[in-house]
Amino acid sequence: MSAPAQKPKSDRYEEILEAAAECFQKQGFSATSIDTVARHLGSTKGRVYHYFPSKMDLFNAVRDRAMEIAFDGIRPGYDTDADPIERLRLMSMGHARVMMLRHSYMQVLLDGLQMQRYGATTEFQRQAMARHLAERNAFETMFREVLTLGADQGVMTIGHMSITLQSYLITLNGPVFWYRPRSDGSADNVDAIAHDIVRYAMRGLGIDDNDNTSTISTGA
Amino acid sequence: MSAPAQKPKSDRYEEILEAAAECFQKQGFSATSIDTVARHLGSTKGRVYHYFPSKMDLFNAVRDRAMEIAFDGIRPGYDTDADPIERLRLMSMGHARVMMLRHSYMQVLLDGLQMQRYGATTEFQRQAMARHLAERNAFETMFREVLTLGADQGVMTIGHMSITLQSYLITLNGPVFWYRPRSDGSADNVDAIAHDIVRYAMRGLGIDDNDNTSTISTGA
């Protein structure tokens, strides 16, 4: 049930990817050196370069993986056979949870979007960037669809679609900026936080569940 | 005394700060070299180092300036003698507008927050970081106050205060991620965009002006 659809390349590959995700998240692309990643792995650069031909390729691989994870987070909700509000709620909860549970990958994802400025020098890079932007578009479109449906049915209040969509998504993305996973790896009240965020975001669309309670524990 | 509150250091100083803000925004902290900033100024490194003892100090100066700008954006609304909803609206509009009009500085601000780990190597650095975090806290507190007031008066619906506050602020910050200033420097429909964003954000608090129109022009 938890086996990933695509075969996991190799344990080494996954290991490096994970380490890279954490480093890129903690320090950003430029400030992360391949040596840093290698040290994180307890190995030398050579290992990294054996699996990834360049730093940019490594970053792209992390970003691609992150994108997959993001899609996996919303697809169940998107595919549900329900009314737009319920579908949106499920997608949003899925996304908000991923934002916390796969924090490293998600932060890299956002960094990467800001990164058109790092000047895609090579043709290959430009293609990778274009592909990534296309995927982001596809991701946004899934939300846009459901929002449009809700607007048409008169159950959601949407002003300017693009602005509203961006605002809605940025709200769900919020945890990236302040959430820090428990160092002890314990369960955490991720669900409760996600619930609060989604409620706030959906109210912005005029959807109110009249439930004003919060179950977030105040932590340690 | 007609001198402005904070004396404008010197034209040279301001010039460098502005150039640095643009460079840091375009490429991020790590990817920006002092040479880049100097070239942007049409001078050499020497000038920069004459005014700022290190790259980090330059960055801190930009960040401090950005923080000032952010405060300036919300203070008029905060100081207004009006009900919480109106104060919040004014503060939010001010912030959203600054987010677009002073885009460079604001992006640097957000980058800097993610960056608690660019090695606070020196004691001096740690202090600078601490001071900055304190200022950010003060900034948030101004919003928190008004939100608390609104909640107490029953005119705003707030679940978990921290989550809601973060969500509210991140929504206003949204433009940093997708707004690009008109290259021709023309007026732009900043106000219209800000209006839409603020309406969305406030709806999340249960405040609805029932105005569902958008006046955003679709541009050139």
Added chain:
Amino acid sequence: MSAPAQKPKSDRYEEILEAAAECFQKQGFSATSIDTVARHLGSTKGRVYHYFPSKMDLFNAVRDRAMEIAFDGIRPGYDTDADPIERLRLMSMGHARVMMLRHSYMQVLLDGLQMQRYGATTEFQRQAMARHLAERNAFETMFREVLTLGADQGVMTIGHMSITLQSYLITLNGPVFWYRPRSDGSADNVDAIAHDIVRYAMRGLGIDDNDNTSTISTGA
């Protein structure tokens, strides 16, 4: 016994040698990596290292082979039972032709001579270098012998023997610097070019056949 004088090691060995000759010729010793050679073979490094213990050994092997080829080019002429002029002409034609027909190997040979300083680090290396220099000496001596004979018989005009010998040989080597094999592998007018070069070189020794025609076709 019908086996050739030097047993052809193995097909694999020859294959690698040939590929290495081409790579070393195209890019020089330093710029050629073992990976490059392997890729040229359509295999991986392992194969190369299986037959040659180090890059330098591979290079030495190519150089040795090149030396053999050079000897093979002049020996028939040298062994001919004829007067010095005819012997010299045959040797020279043989050498000039080899210079074009075995272009890769010959270029490696010249490169190697310039390279007495690629750190003869190991004792083994020093021996290989010494052996190679001895062979080069033997090669030059074959020409020197015939030249001396010609001088003694008064049919060749030779000033300072070493200078003249070096000048004579470098002239024959000329094609290495500008000859490029036809990419379509067609017959080419190698003989005609060789003929012109040899005539020029022999005139320098005061030998003139009074034939001033050239049969070089101007190509496609």
Added chain:
Amino acid sequence: MSAPAQKPKSDRYEEILEAAAECFQKQGFSATSIDTVARHLGSTKGRVYHYFPSKMDLFNAVRDRAMEIAFDGIRPGYDTDADPIERLRLMSMGHARVMMLRHSYMQVLLDGLQMQRYGATTEFQRQAMARHLAERNAFETMFREVLTLGADQGVMTIGHMSITLQSYLITLNGPVFWYRPRSDGSADNVDAIAHDIVRYAMRGLGIDDNDNTSTISTGA
């Protein structure tokens, strides 16, 4: 009288150029590291990079300087108001002498010509290469002119012009391959060697001065 036509950039610049010429000569382009050059200078890489933006630029600078030197060697003879044979003799003597006296630069020059194979990756590089080839062409053309003149006047015997020209030049270039400057920097019998080489080369064109003596001292 010995002041160079173009101002000598700066002493540092010249110093680096000279060191680079020696290193490139001794080890070739690929095998020479910037660190090697710096060590040769008794400084660090930084100095080299302060004056030359890249290794390739450094190499190009050396090559350009070498080309100048080569031109300076033959121009007096070329400009002389005399018959073709005398002009050719003067040019050839000049070239042969430069080949020994400026040995490092000249060897780099020849290496550079072989180097089209190092794949000119950047557009800028391609231009530099093209410019260099054009200069080499101009150089060859000066000889070709005089040879054509001599052939027209019936005082030189030239078969196929290109082959003969290349053979002639390669003969003059000969010392690059075997000449080693006296380590004690003493005067050396450069002129005597040049004289022998030029006589050999010109005999190849059917020009004979009937002087068969050599004045080369047998060295230490």
Added chain:
DNA sequence: GATGAATGAGTGTTCATTCAT
């Protein structure tokens, strides 16, 4: 025999920083 993984030393290059002028 041959491959893929891994390493460590190096190589070109960048860059923050210092300093003499």
Added chain:
DNA sequence: CATGAATGAACACTCATTCAT
């Protein structure tokens, strides 16, 4: 004030070589 020179520590990436399989 500002520049140019210089340095040393990184950093991305390459490569000869070794080794387990």
